[in-house]
Each structure stands twice: as C-alpha cells, then as structure tokens.
Amino acid sequence: MCLRSSSYTSPKPCKHLADYKLRHAFDGYDSLQNCLKTTPIGRTRVDNHNTKIPRCNFCNGYLGRLYICLMCSSISCSTHILLHTQSKSGHDVAIDIERSELYCCLCCDQVYDPDFDKVVVSEQIKGSCPGRSNKRRRLDSGMELDLKKSKRLIAMRDGRAKSCYPLGLRGLNNLGNTCFMNSVLQALLHAPPLRNYFLSDHHNRDECKRRYGEKLCLLCEIGALVSAMFSGDRSPYSPAQFLYSWWQHSSNLASYEEQDAHEFFISVLDGIHEKESKVRNSSKDDGDCQCIAHRAFSGSLRSDVTCTICGFTSTTYDPCVDVSLNLDTVNLSAAEKTGLSTLSGCLNLFTRAERLGSDSKLHCQNCQELRDTSKQLSISRLPLVLCLHIKRFEHSLIQKTSRKIDQYLQFPFALDMTPYLSSSIVRSRFGNRIFAFECENSDSSAEYEIFAVIAHSGMLESGHYVTYLHVNNQWYKCDDAWICEVDEGIVRASQCYMLFYVQKLLYHKANKDLSCNASVESR
C-alpha cells in the first residue's frame, strides 16, 4: 500500500528511531503485531496474553504509564524507562502499552513512524471488519469551459453602464415577497460553474425550443436571466418569466407569500436536473449525473454506523447537493448561550460520533443481535460549489410552534474542509494513524473561498433576504433592486442563512477570466 500524506505531514524520525529502523526494520513491529488488541471504541493496546498484570521490571509497579521495549519486550514504568535504556545499549525505542504509541526513551518524547502506524491500523481493521467499499466516483473535472466564447456572447455594453463595475451585477425587482427568490438567484448566477456554463451558451435556448419544443424549461429561463444580468444594462431586472416558469414546475410552492430561500434553492436545482435527465433519458443516480446542477453542487456524504459492542461498522454513501447544519449551541440552555457559535463548531457537530439512544437499537450483522450503535457522518466527496445551509429554526414539539434562532454565527471567508472529510474522520477514529485509507480522495482540493452569503433578517414568518456577493475583491450587497458596495466587515457581521463557497483554484481562475478589464470581442 502506498502512503499518501496529502492532509498531514509525516514527521521526520528522531535520530534514535531512525537508527533503530536501520538496524531492525520491521522486526520489532512484526513480533508485537500479535499482541495488539483493539477495543470497539478504537483504542489499541499491547496485550501480552498473560493473565498477569504488566509490571515494571525495576520497581514491580503497575501504576501509571508502562512501556514495553521493542528490543527485549521488557516492561518499564515511566520513572524507570530511562534506566532500562542506560542499562541496555540500543534499547532506545519502546511502546506505550495503553495507547500503542512509540516512545523514544532518549528524546523522552512520543515519536511517529508510518510503518508502525500501518501495523496498528491493519490490526484495527482486522478486528472490526470495515464496511463494504464503494467504487469511487470521480468528480468530472471537465469544467474547462471556453470563456472566449462566453465573452463573445456578452452584448455590446449599454452606454449607461458604469464600466468600472463587474459585469453581472444587476438588481432584481421584488415582484411581491420574492426576496427569497432574488437572493438565491443572485448567488446561483454568480456561482462560477453555473455562470460560465450559461455564458458559454452550453444550453442554447433556440436549439432547446427547436428540439424539445416545450414551453417549460428552467435551464432556458436561467440562461435568459444570465444573459440579462450580463448584458450591461444596469437597471433592475424583473424575473417575471422565471417566476412564471418556476411556479409551473413547482406548483406546490407556487403562492404569493414569504417562502424559504433554501427550499427554493433545492427546487431550482431539481428543475435543472429534471430537464437534463429527461433530455438524456437517463436515470443515473445523483452521484454520476452530469447536469450542471449536479456537476456544480453534488457531493457525497458517508455514514458509518458502528456497533458499540463488537466494533463492526456499516457504511453507506448518499449524494447531496448541500449540507444543512444545526447551530452548535442549539442544545445549550438559555443561560449557557454566551459562547460564540462558529461554522467550524457546526461542522464538528455535524461530523461528531453520535450515540443513538438505547431505545433505537439496531441489528448488528456481526453480533446477530440488537445493539447500541454510534453513528458518524463525514463528507466523502466534496462538490465544486459548497452550499452550507444553517438551520435557524427551532421547533417545540409540545407547543407545536417554530421560532427562528437569531444567534450570530461566525463564518470564515477561507474554509478548509479537510477535517470533515471521510478520510480525516475515519483516520481520527483509528487514532489519527499515518495510513492510507480506502476513502482517500486527493483529487479535489479541500480549500474553499466564499463568494456569496444569503442573510436573513426579521422573524420566521416575515423577514427579508439579501445576498452579499464577492466579485473582483469587492463585496456587494444585493437587496432586491439595490446593489451597493459594502465593506467586508458588514458581511462578516451579518446573520448568515446560506453560505456559498467555491473551490479555491476555480475561484481564482474564474475571477481572472471575467475581470471587468477584459475587452469584449464583437460577434
């Protein structure tokens, strides 16, 4: 198995460990392999199969930390381990019995060796039979769209247009409680993959009408919107035709009232997907779907359900187009809610191992009985565009009411999703050993840059949505028809509801290509 250290560094061994490896390679590790025992919660200890308690050779003590020498397997406590090294030359490296960590007696410090970790993990895996492996789905990285073509499609600019502002900035008229729609549209139309897709005319409206003849095509509507936004005309645009089409598509959401932006977002992606799968006449599952909605937003969540008695883990994968997060202080009482809520806190909450209650025991295939289980979510594949939805509502089952949580949530502009990847989560379950796990996917980067924030103000039933967009290093506030420049501090201090991040590499490339200094080629 090859070792890939994409998300961690393999530290250099100390002189003593290096010497030991040179002289003895894996002999010590191999001989100890049979003595490693893993508990269901994932901790590995060295167990000599004796019925006697391990005791220090010098003082016969059994309390405190004990170390077993790699050379002679003699056991010493932390007080006497140095004595052992001094008395026997070359016996420099030992293993902490309780935790199976390497210890250099001369450096008096814990040291690390990928080869040793490999042995430990092999034993851990052997002990707990991992879930079935899943064929890895490669993310289609064919987002190299021809942007020269897209520039050609941008019409000659309107004389009124202020040429120093980026193209695509244009207000959207509120058609009557439609700020939920305007805010999501602003974010979507500025998502680099979607914007590029439509600007490059990948969905040609004339061809679509000619071929499929249908009146209702959300892709066409979005294409029309993108053209309008990037036309150079800066007067606010009324997305009436879009509203009409959307209401025909999602008739159960068609009503004049305050609606939820997230629900609308899902509905639009659904509309795009539906058209695409009708066109290709395919029923590919969401993970492999090539429609622009999925190509941009689709990722995959991994769920591990572990039996707390035997450690057997069952793994399932589900595609997702966004991640809905509970606020990380939602479980605290009113008195405790003085701490700061952060996005990383919410993500930690989302990926923590959760013990399912004893009243929801599940059947373990290994034990063949109902057992208490622990469930843990992680992200097995990251999307190009990451949409994080903050669930700002609380339900009281007793009173049958819901209310909005106004708690401020701190969120970063640069986000590293590495700690929430399946590779990291699974690795931490195995004690953060240096090991290449099957779920490693180092194709896509885990570093993201924020480009849009949808903020909500007001109450549950009657509030207002605005979108903050980050274009060409400047933040803009899109409040229906009003586009204003704002300082980044305003954005940081806002009450975020939906956060849109794009993979860093894509973000910088996209910004470079569509900077307002680019000359517009005539048709």
Next chain:
Amino acid sequence: MSGPNEDNNTQLSSHIFGDLLDSIIVDVASECHRIAKLGLDRNLEEEEEEMRLSAQARARVADPSNSSETNTKYVVDIFGQTHPSVATEIFECMNCGRSIAAGRFAPHLEKCMGKGRKARLKVTRSSTAAQNRYSRGSPVSTYSPYSNSTSTNRLSNGTPSVAGEEYSNGTYEEPWNKT
C-alpha cells in the same frame, strides 16, 4: 464507624481517582501531541485570524457612532440609480396578457394561474416525484421554516419521503432529518 479504616478508604479512593485522572490526562496529551506533530491542526493561525476579523467586524457594526451602512435608507445604488420601495416597471403578464406593475406581479400571477392555498392541495404527480427525487437524493433536511402555518412541514403535505430509506440497507432505518 469512624477510625483508621475510614481514613484508609478515603485515601485509597482518592488515590484511585488520582490514577484515573492521570491516565486520562496523559491520553489527551498523547492525542494532542500526535495531532500537532502530524500537522493536523495546521490551520490554527488562519482560523484565529478569521475569528479576530469577525469579532472586529461585529464590534464596528455594534458601535452606534459608526455611520452604519446597513441601517440607513438607500439613496442611490452604485450605478447612481434610485428605486421606489415597490417596483414600478410595467410589463405584460404571460398568462393573461394584462399590464402589471412588477411589484404586484406575484399576487396577480397567483390569482391568474389559480395558485395559492386552494390549488396547493392539488399536487400533481410529476412535481411530487420531482420533489421526492431531491428529498431522497439529499440526506439533509428539506424542512422549510418560513412557509406559513398551514403547511409547517413540507413533508407532511402527502409527500411520503423521509430521505435515507432507499439508501441504507434493510437492517438500518435512518431518519436523516436532524431537528
């Protein structure tokens, strides 16, 4: 019964407790040592910087002496334009052909298309299937908090899906929605 026995027991139990505590502390130290050495917490500095910027931003916004950009009414936008509170652009309704002002388009369209509360109960099969596909596909909650009280839970509208049933194997039934 008081006496040396009790003292012994107290001593013994504190000794045992001390041992347990030591063991736990070393465990945590060992874990953190590994995380630090392997560089798994290398983003600490960037994270702290983001926290600092956010705190700074909030302080500035909360300061009443600052001319708060968020609270003042808009005068002109970045293009030098000004807009009324209700959009006045006039266009033709694509359903009935009447001329409608933009700001009143949605309520008009609702009546015009026969939508609204009455019509919502008549959910068509195709749109249900479409909603289901997405609800099934995404294991995250599709709960809408902002719809009105007559339909607090989108899923209770007769759409049966609780996401996750299709994907987990038969032995595990997972309610994905975390409320």
